[in-house]
Amino acid sequence: AQSVTQLGSHVSVSEGALVLLRCNYSSSVPPYLFWYVQYPNQGLQLLLKYTSAATLVKGINGFEAEFKKSETSFHLTKPSAHMSDAAEYFCAVIPTSGNTGKLIFGQGTTLQVKP
Amino acid sequence: ETGVTQSPTHLIKTRGQQVTLRCSSQSGHNTVSWYQQALGQGPQFIFQYYREEENGRGNFPPRFSGLQFPNYSSELNVNALELDDSALYLCASREEGYPYNEQFFGPGTRLTVL
Numbered sequence: 001a002q003s004v005t006q007l008g009s010h011v012s013v014s015e016g017a018l019v020l021l022r023c024n025y026s027s028s029v030p031p032y033l034f035w036y037v038q039y040p041n042q043g044l045q046l047l048l049k050y051t052s053a054a055t056l057v058k059g060i061n062g063f064e065a066e067f068k069k070s071e072t073s074f075h076l077t078k079p080s081a082h083m084s085d086a087a088e089y090f091c092a093v094i095p096t097s098g099n100t101g102k103l104i105f106g107q108g109t110t111l112q113v114k115p
Numbered sequence: 116e117t118g119v120t121q122s123p124t125h126l127i128k129t130r131g132q133q134v135t136l137r138c139s140s141q142s143g144h145n146t147v148s149w150y151q152q153a154l155g156q157g158p159q160f161i162f163q164y165y166r167e168e169e170n171g172r173g174n175f176p177p178r179f180s181g182l183q184f185p186n187y188s189s190e191l192n193v194n195a196l197e198l199d200d201s202a203l204y205l206c207a208s209r210e211e212g213y214p215y216n217e218q219f220f221g222p223g224t225r226l227t228v229l
Contacts, residue, residue: 004157032215043119043205043220044158051215090157094214100171101146101214103207105157 002027002095006106014114019063019078021109023091026072031093033074034103035065038088047089050074061085086113117142119221121206127227128196136191136224138206147189148218149181150205158205164189165211193226201228 007022025031032051036044048059055067065076074091091106120139128134140147146165150158160173164183178194187208193200203225207218 034215036220041222043222044207045220046217049215049217051213092157100163101148101209101216101218102160102163102171102173103148103150103158103218104160108155108157 002031002093002104004091004093004104004106006089006091006109008109009107010110010112012112012114013081015083016080019076019081019085019111021076021089021091021111023065023074023076023106024072025074025091025093027093027095029096030067030069030072031095033065033067034092034094035059035063035074035076036090036092036105038090038108040087044090047076081111081113083113083115086111119206119208119219121204121221121224123224124222125225125227127229129229130196130198132196132228133192133194134196134226136193136204136206136226138189138191138208138221140187140189140206140208141219143210144208144219145187145211146209147183147187148207148209149189149191150207151175152203152205152223153199154202161191196228198228201226 034049035047092103148163149161152158163171167183182190203223206221209216209218
């Protein structure tokens with residue numbers, strides 16, 4: 001079954017430092033890939049998605065992610081962290097087979113940004 | 116444009132009771148999905164409704180059921196509540212068409228089962 005692994009349940013960076021959140025998927029056929037952000041007591045907001053077009057995907061709030069088929073990875077980056085980036089981040093996939101739009105989420109990574 | 120709304124915000128029930136959670140989809144969205152997010156976990160897919168029919172289901176028992184209405188709003192019903200049902204329940208809506216169309220999430224309903 002398709003699964004998503006997010007390496008590191010907690011990541012701490014200083015304000016202005018590079019943000020790198022890791023995500024790997026388990027599938028021989030690349031799925032559709034997503035990154036969502038969840039602020040406390042809120043629902044999820046889509047940051048960006050990969051749907052088999054350009055491998056480098058740019059999203060909102062300065063985030064981007066690169067799809068690497070050889071590494072089955074879709075890591076999320078941001079060059080310079082801002083205090084407002086502190087939140088829970090989820091990587092998710094939708095298998096390309098089937099058509100339910102069922103999102104399969106990773107366990108999440110809590111991003112802490114220190115002043 | 117109104118986003119996805121859910122009610123109630125919080126709910127406390129006891130074991131064995133039944134609960135109904137409600138979701139209003141974003142305007143123009145006819146596909147609604149429900150997710151369960153346990154504390155410290157990623158959301159898990161419960162089921163999806165498209166034009167009032169269930170067209171996808173996750174690994175949840177039959178006591179989790181749903182409805183979608185002609186205006187595309189939706190309900191999630193859970194019977195015989197168990198302690199492990201305590202979670203944040205998220206509703207998401209999207210336009211029909213590609214499965215990777217953006218899903219817009221509501222703020223969720225926090226269910227506590229005592």
